[in-house]
Amino acid sequence: MKKVNFILVFLLVFAQAYSQERIDSETTRTVITNGISLGSVIAAVTSWERNKSVLWAVIHGIFSWFYVIYFVLTRRADEKK
Template identity: 45%
Template sequence: MKNKSNQKTVNVIKKGISFGTCLSMVISYTAYKSIGWAIVHGCLSWIYVVYYLLKYAHTIF
């Protein structure tokens, strides 16, 4: 039972990291039109997403 629980946790973490990376790269490329910055921001993942929301939330809504 414990092994199945650990496997589910690992799968959730992997999917979350993948989604965060993809989201940050799309936001970055849309904002800066630069593949280089998109790669850098993809490495930062959720950190960049939160930064972008805090900095530009007033222009989005």
């Protein structure tokens, strides 16, 4: 499952970088302003791994980096590597 999550995050980041090469600057600014951030993706993936709930993943994705920091500070022993 961790390999699938890593591949998903990699594809999202790669797709964003690749898509920006072929779009004019105004569209790129709009996508970056209104698009999904890396913090949202990390928060949603870590929330899913911990809770297995789509609702919590969406809520934590909205809180983005705040949830990522909270997750790092409150990790359980089985979540640390």
